[in-house]
Amino acid sequence: MNIPVLFILFLSVVFVFYWRLSKLWQNLLLSSVSLLFYAWVDWRFPILLLILTVVNYICGNKIAFAQSDVSRKTWLFIALIASIGLLGYFKYANFFINSYIALANSVGWHVTNFEIQILVPVGISFFTFQALTYPLDLYFGRSKNTASFLIFITYVTFLPKLFAGPIARANNFMSGLSEKRTFQIENIEDGCIRFLTGYFKKVIVADNIAIYLVNPVMISPNSYSSTTLWVAMLGYAVQIYADFSGYSNMAIGSAKILGLKIPENFAFPYLATSFSDFWRRWHITMSTFFRDYIYIPMGGSHKNALRTLLNLEFTMLICGLWHGPSWTFVFWGALHGLYLAIDRYLSKMTNLIQWGSMGAGGRRFAVVTRWSYTQSLICLAWIPFAASTFDTAILYLKAMFINESSEILFLTPPVLLGFGAFIVDHTYGWIVTKWPGVERQYIHARAMAYACMIILLYHFVPDKPNPFIYFQF
Amino acid sequence: MGNSTLRCLSIFTKLTSLRRKAPLLYGVIGIWLLFEFVGLLILPEVIPRTQYLSWYLGTQSVDATHRFLQGDAYLLPDKYCGWRNRPNVAIGNWVIDANGARSVHPNHVGLVKERRLIFLGSSMVNGGTHVKNNETISGYFEGGDVEALNFGTMMYSMDQCLLSYRHDLHKYQAKVVVVGLDLSSIGGLNNHYIPLRMREERNMPYLKPRYELTDGKLRLIPVHPEIQLARVPNNPELFDFLRKNDHYYDYFSGYCRMGLFPLSAFIRFAYHRVHKLCNYFIPDSETEDLLLAVMDNIVQTAREHGACVIFIMMPSEKEYSRRGIQSILPDLYSRALHIIRSGEFNVIDARQVLLLSRQPTAELFHEDGVHYKPLANRLIAQALRDKILPIH
Numbered sequence: 001m002n003i004p005v006l007f008i009l010f011l012s013v014v015f016v017f018y019w020r021l022s023k024l025w026q027n028l029l030l031s032s033v034s035l036l037f038y039a040w041v042d043w044r045f046p047i048l049l050l051i052l053t054v055v056n057y058i059c060g061n062k063i064a065f066a067q068s069d070v071s072r073k074t075w076l077f078i079a080l081i082a083s084i085g086l087l088g089y090f091k092y093a094n095f096f097i098n099s100y101i102a103l104a105n106s107v108g109w110h111v112t113n114f115e116i117q118i119l120v121p122v123g124i125s126f127f128t129f130q131a132l133t134y135p136l137d138l139y140f141g142r143s144k145n146t147a148s149f150l151i152f153i154t155y156v157t158f159l160p161k162l163f164a165g166p167i168a169r170a171n172n173f174m175s176g177l178s179e180k181r182t183f184q185i186e187n188i189e190d191g192c193i194r195f196l197t198g199y200f201k202k203v204i205v206a207d208n209i210a211i212y213l214v215n216p217v218m219i220s221p222n223s224y225s226s227t228t229l230w231v232a233m234l235g236y237a238v239q240i241y242a243d244f245s246g247y248s249n250m251a252i253g254s255a256k257i258l259g260l261k262i263p264e265n266f267a268f269p270y271l272a273t274s275f276s277d278f279w280r281r282w283h284i285t286m287s288t289f290f291r292d293y294i295y296i297p298m299g300g301s302h303k304n305a306l307r308t309l310l311n312l313e314f315t316m317l318i319c320g321l322w323h324g325p326s327w328t329f330v331f332w333g334a335l336h337g338l339y340l341a342i343d344r345y346l347s348k349m350t351n352l353i354q355w356g357s358m359g360a361g362g363r364r365f366a367v368v369t370r371w372s373y374t375q376s377l378i379c380l381a382w383i384p385f386a387a388s389t390f391d392t393a394i395l396y397l398k399a400m401f402i403n404e405s406s407e408i409l410f411l412t413p414p415v416l417l418g419f420g421a422f423i424v425d426h427t428y429g430w431i432v433t434k435w436p437g438v439e440r441q442y443i444h445a446r447a448m449a450y451a452c453m454i455i456l457l458y459h460f461v462p463d464k465p466n467p468f469i470y471f472q473f
Numbered sequence: 474m475g476n477s478t479l480r481c482l483s484i485f486t487k488l489t490s491l492r493r494k495a496p497l498l499y500g501v502i503g504i505w506l507l508f509e510f511v512g513l514l515i516l517p518e519v520i521p522r523t524q525y526l527s528w529y530l531g532t533q534s535v536d537a538t539h540r541f542l543q544g545d546a547y548l549l550p551d552k553y554c555g556w557r558n559r560p561n562v563a564i565g566n567w568v569i570d571a572n573g574a575r576s577v578h579p580n581h582v583g584l585v586k587e588r589r590l591i592f593l594g595s596s597m598v599n600g601g602t603h604v605k606n607n608e609t610i611s612g613y614f615e616g617g618d619v620e621a622l623n624f625g626t627m628m629y630s631m632d633q634c635l636l637s638y639r640h641d642l643h644k645y646q647a648k649v650v651v652v653g654l655d656l657s658s659i660g661g662l663n664n665h666y667i668p669l670r671m672r673e674e675r676n677m678p679y680l681k682p683r684y685e686l687t688d689g690k691l692r693l694i695p696v697h698p699e700i701q702l703a704r705v706p707n708n709p710e711l712f713d714f715l716r717k718n719d720h721y722y723d724y725f726s727g728y729c730r731m732g733l734f735p736l737s738a739f740i741r742f743a744y745h746r747v748h749k750l751c752n753y754f755i756p757d758s759e760t761e762d763l764l765l766a767v768m769d770n771i772v773q774t775a776r777e778h779g780a781c782v783i784f785i786m787m788p789s790e791k792e793y794s795r796r797g798i799q800s801i802l803p804d805l806y807s808r809a810l811h812i813i814r815s816g817e818f819n820v821i822d823a824r825q826v827l828l829l830s831r832q833p834t835a836e837l838f839h840e841d842g843v844h845y846k847p848l849a850n851r852l853i854a855q856a857l858r859d860k861i862l863p864i865h
Contacts, residue, residue, distance in 0.1 A: 185490075186494060186495060188498070189494075189495035192498060193501070443496050444500055446500075447499075447501045447504050448500075450501045451504035451505040454501075455505075455733075455735065457735070458735035
């Protein structure tokens with residue numbers, strides 16, 4: 001499944017008729033073409049999508065018109081059980097079965113191995129959460145208005161965000177769908193540039209680094225020197241960012257071309273100077289989802305210190321598990337929960353130090369120090385995330401510190417280009433954060449950069465694309 | 474004001490509006506078009522052809538060339554044929570004996586059995602790496618008093634079959650010479666340098682001799698791979714040679730003008746598609762005459778050494794199943810077969826053999842769409858056996 005091509009085909013089909021239609025027909029066109037394209041990937045996939053859409057729509061409306069709190073709670077419970085239950089079955093059934101078998105065998109019970117044959121629909125984690133935001137927002141009072149079924153189904157099935165998000169909130173996205181979209185060249189410009197940037201990040205940065213650096217090293221980490229493993233770890237950090245933010249950019253760009261707005265998903269995460277800052281910049285729509293629907297309802301940071309710590313840890317464990325049916329993801333989530341907890345108390349301690357009294361140099365030193373340890377720990381945490389098993393992760397970590405092989409993987413020009421483009425991307429992010437609006441003053445330089453991207457795309461696209469990492473989630 | 478003036482004004486107004494409303498998009502398109510213009514008109518005048526060849530080949534091909542010249546590849550440079558199988562190589566299923574042949578019982582060579590066959594052709598005859606030695610067409614012949622030496626070599630075209638037989642392989646005194654030919658090996662008759670004809674063959678950037686037909690007679694244009702490839706890509710003499718002698722040089726020239734930037738590359742790609750489509754309708758009589766002359770020469774040479782020749786016309790999966798657009802286009806395979814049959818050669822139509830078997834395509838062809846699976850090789854071997862029996 002070549003996603004950029006699928007998006008371009010989708011846009012081409014929709015774009016021809018879209019602007020001549022009323023908002024009703026625009027939505028009808030979007031939902032039907034999205035479903036058709038999703039069925040093209042596998043004809044069985046839209047069935048579950050439609051079930052989730054109908055269930056959440058009914059539950060949402062029941063919550064909105066419920067007279068009593070018990071009734072509201074009951075309908076929310078039904079929505080949660082149905083959605084999380086389906087997600088759990090399709091994505092996690094075999095994981096829990098296998099874990100149970102492993103546990104039972106380890107304590108001496110002899111349980112024979114078995115697996116259920118399940119076809120996991122692409123993007124199930126994303127569209128389940130998106131559909132759930134409708135009843136959740138109505139329950140928590142974040143949204144007062146119900147929507148027509150056409151608008152809701154258009155929101156859930158909208159193809160560009162169907163496979164891997166961003167997880168747009170129902171009330172935000174549906175407000176765009178309830179208005180007629182008119183052709184605006186500014187939107188086309190913005191959308192095309194976003195799409196180009198996303199495609200570049202995916203194929204030039206992520207795929208080249210994956211194919212020529214990360215994948216070979218991950219197959220047998222102990223065959224490479226420590227230096228290579230450290231570089232590959234950085235490579236994976238860049239790859240996963242470019243892969244996922246590239247997809248998000250393509251989705252945001254596609255929506256923009258059609259006059260719709262999808263929330264931002266990344267804000268230069270490797271510029272973060274603390275772990276909480278990192279989660280404000282990394283997969284923003286998912287982290288805010290967990291914050292708003294798990295962390296805050298559990299009490300957030302408004303309870304005692306221990307409870308706050310537990311809330312953080314639990315939220316991040318769920319976040320880890322959401323990424324996939326593997327204990328390595330759970331460990332990664334737990335690790336980030338720990339990071340956030342440490343971060344919380346460390347920031348309290350460091351706030352006691354009067355950095356300001358040390359002048360600009362002192363402040364800069366503090367920022368650089370915080371940035372260094374934050375990013376180092378984040379990069380190290382990517383190792384269990386990238387590894388298929390704990391054994392591979394341990395092998396990798398061990399080989400990083402104990403040099404057992406002298407095999408060096410030389411960085412090919414496409415890999416260097418990938419790293420270079422990443423540095424340019426984050427430097428740009430740093431500049432626009434420091435001097436907001438500066439990008440508008442250098443339109444020619446930006447135009448030159450985008451034109452160069454088009455030409456580099458032509459020359460450096462790998463023969464075989466690497467699959468999107470977040471598709472497995 | 475005329476209509477055209479009005480139209481120009483309208484375009485100008487739209488461009489001005491685009492510049493105002495979407496300055497970034499306007500800038501990107503403008504700079505991109507500028508790059509395209511520079512690539513089309515200025516760069517080819519400034520950048521040497523050797524640099525273009527370096528880009529055209531890529532590092533993988535340049536490395537492959539040097540490995541080939543150093544004798545590290547699975548093929549060795551050969552002053553007569555361009556390249557030949559490296560003796561004593563074994564990679565998985567693919568085992569080449571001391572004579573450079575792919576045979577099941579290599580030790581039999583030298584005993585001169587009563588019935589010996591040699592097989593010539595490309596990797597389709599050789600069998601490729603997906604089948605074992607005893608699953609090739611020749612492999613199904615071996616055993617008993619029959620000895621089959623498979624000299625099929627990657628990317629060989631018909632002229633190389635003739636050259637290898639004339640210079641070397643006749644010494645095996647085979648009673649029957651089996652020559653596999655396919656459309657690609659016919660296309661190779663006009664080609665010296667493989668990457669000019671097939672850029673995607675990155676691992677085979679080799680140089681081969683070829684014949685040309687002058688006054689009805691074959692004239693060899695020899696190559697010296699060790700010398701001509703030694704300085705690739707920095708060898709201007711190679712360019713002079715290819716410009717004069719390789720029919721596919723124009724493809725490389727097109728790359729120099731229109732290969733570096735995406736829009737012009739797309740136009741070039743579309744042009745080549747159309748050109749390729751035209752080839753279906755316009756017969757290339759020069760190549761057809763050359764093919765017949767080469768085939769005739771193979772037969773004559775074999776006759777001089779007391780052997781008879783059987784040709785096997787071998788289809789790729791595309792030519793076999795003729796699905797999609799192929800089904801409405803003229804059948805090049807049939808045309809080639811018709812031309813060959815007009816020359817009164819002993820020919821086996823492998824497509825007919827495979828079609829008559831009524832086996833599913835997936836059982837006959839490997840996933841690459843070119844090489845045959847053991848079943849197809851067995852069926853062709855059976856047809857060949859039926860053809861040979863009356864001769865002996």
